[in-house]
Amino acid sequence: MHSWFKKGLTAAVAMLAITGLAQPVASAAPGGAPEDITVALKKIPGLKIVSEDPAPTGYRFFKLTYTQPADYTNPKAGTFEQRLTLLHRDVTAPTVMFTSGYNVSESPNRSEPTQIVNGNQVSMEYRYFTPSIPAKTDWHKQLTIWQAAVDEHRIVQAFKSVYHANWLATGGSKGGMTATYFRRFFPNDVNGTIPYVAPNDVVNEHDSYNKFLSKVGDPGCRDAVKAVQRDALKRRDELGGLVKQVSDQKGYTYNVVGSLDKAIELIITDTYFTFWQYQPPTECANVPKPGAPAKDLYAWFEKVDSLTGYADQEGASTIAYNYQASYQLGWYETYDAHLRDLLRYPGTFVPWTFLPKEVKRPKFDHFAMPDIDFWVRTQAKDMLYVYGEYDPWGAERFAPARFPWSDNHVYTVPKGNHGAKIAQLPADQAAAATATVRKWAGLPEQAPDARTFSAPSAPAGFPQFDADLMMIDRPKF
Template sequence: MVRVRAVAGAVLAGALAVGAIAGPSYSAPAVGSAPPASASVTQDQDLADQIGGLPGVSSVTEATAPAGYRFFRITFTQPVDHRRPELGTFEQRLTLLHKDVSRPMVMYTSGYYVSQSPSRSEPTRIVDGNQLSMEYRFFDPSRPSDPDWPRELTIWQAASDQHRVIQSFKRLYRAHWLTTGGSKGGMTATYHRRFFPGDVDGTVPYVAPNDVVNDKDAYNDFLAKVGDPACRAALTAVQRRILGPDRAWFLERTRQDAAANGITWDILGSADRAMEVAVVDTYFTFWQYSPESECANVPGPDATDEQVWDWTQGVVPLTGYMDQDLLSYLPYYYQAAYQLGWYEPYERPLRGVLRYPGSFAAPNFVPEDLRPIRFDKRAMRDVDHWVRTRATHMLYVYGGNDPWGAERFDCGKARVVRRQCSVHVVAGGTHGSTIAQLPAAERDEVTAQILGWAGLSATDPAVKQVRRAGKPEFDPALDRPAVSSRWRS
């Protein structure tokens, strides 16, 4: 049995606690309200000292930043349980890309780890603002020492983390605030607004899955029709080749790679099962990240086994579901099995070559010490209902070929224009779809809405720049794509 350990070696709690769990219908705690003007820090202090004086900030370290910015790595003290603060605290990692306190603030979360290098999300570029980025709770090292998983790793607890950070930093950054994130980060941004709708002026979630009913999926129907039929057939042929006639070769190659890199398979039980899970995931992940032009690079029947192996390394490595990787992303897999939901594996075209059907499921990626996990059916239904009926100032972006968009958020029909809630789809787009890829008229309309939420007037330099160029200025030093994982939401 695998030991449940953080990457840094801290032992996690093994047994699930019995008792009430944080569900979506619970009310928010008294975490704090917007600070009065008298609570602001003095402007004659250095910025680092000002940040260090904010409530909850426990450390501030300045690092190298591109010209025109300052960049800080920050730790922030959070309650382990926002309902029971007496249980202790943990340190959560943040980063701050500072431009000017008078500029809008964009709060970004990937829903996973926080990058320790400066970068800008697309909304940050659009408003020419500051960016505060937050690591999701339970991702090492932002993890309590003895966590109670079902009580403390909930969407409400994470939203409360974000709320506390926002309320603290509003003492210094008093202009308009936006939130954003991609994929799980887009989900995180949505959940925060559901529980704390008044914290910010607008939210831009990208490619955010919305698995409302966990056992009723649209993913497989989407995958059966996405893209070109010849490309779908070629992908399936590669999968069947790996799991069928050439399985022994690929399994041996996987074991060799594992031996050379210290890889283990205790969670899934064997290299064979883990390899099969990776192959099942290959089809979904290809469409998640690859434009249709990549169909030309799918190995054909004349490719050697080594060439097929090399191709899988760029889509889903056949060693991808090793213990070391599963443990690194354990908080995500636990939440997927607990509240977020998980999609049905696309196994229809693989009948006859599967030895472990149904293995591609979040509960199987969690160490035995944390099972069984009782799924909370209320959480996603509650958030979905809120977005459809009450969400305001929400702007969703999806890719037309991205399987995660098969179950997307929907603003509903009631007073959508008045609520300023909208969904935008990039035709043929992937999991990396952006506002800049929308048709020009739609892109301009969306950009204008974000600028309005940020409180920017027509005379603001950011507004002028966007109008002049049609899209915000791209800086290669700051605007690299931020993908938390090649084959995860």
């Protein structure tokens, strides 16, 4: 065990004792009647009900804040208010702990595991995403995967005083990474973990992504996307005029990346990755041919990877992610060999390019991800990973332990992208994965029979697509 981890763990245990986690909360009012959930929530130390908002029939939806220490290794660092939401159905139902790894959604959406188990859902905003930021920031000490894992641990333990049934953890993309890290540091907090499309960058700047991208999908589609990238770079002045017009209308600036021209080049360079990340194979037919009208080319980029995406105003919400990628999470190599003769800013598609000057670039932590990877490969249990066959982020994926007692699973959605879900798997695999999730939730398993499986349907009032399962935004997680 690394000395930094032992020191942090000791301090965290002390802090948790000071803050008094998981104090018992009464589950019934006098006379044996069920206690109203608002009464139970108000008994959780540090939890504040901000509002109760409309929710579909049979559910209640709360916006909350929870007081968290800014630094679990330093009790003098103060506290901050972390945003949460709660979708409540029944205190006797299973509960799913969800995070996107970014901001928390303020809508009563349900992650897929919550749909499968018809449970409650607690959703957490990741620390350092607005407004869940300490008044006095210390990025290097406070914005680490371990500090965030302790945040999640405290929340789960606090809510277990109300929700006594089984708990699951989940998240998509960076949220799937977060769910994995949470389980690594607190393996006994939940009964099962379901990470979706979670990258596993064990060795930073490894070429696994480029190898994947060179073979993904149909060769004709790969060639078409490469051709439109080259065409866009050759016509950057023409496209730049359109981008400037839109930017002026919206008040966009490009001080962080350095210039509008550089921002456009970075977007175009990364479009190949983004296309395969989010677009279905049917979109291959819609890739513009070289020489297409500028307005058609601009419209295509708006759908795939907006040319204004690296404006200061667009990137402000993901500065914390770019810091983490620069510090612990890692990054992917740029797939740009076919573009290098057209580039004016080669080698600048790196996470620290997107950090404002007031945020100092950190020294990369080469121990954090190998530690996670080793734990997942050797000690993890009750983990179910879902990936998309065409999703570039799956080029380096988690490979959980395969011991008889591990009960770990990895599924891949055929031709799936960064929105891959259990419901998109072949019917027999979807049924088996659903049965596993239900088992971990303490519910009767559904037989893995392709003839009886159907995807969970949304009750009245819920959208069929639960948007807060994925952070479909820049950057690519």
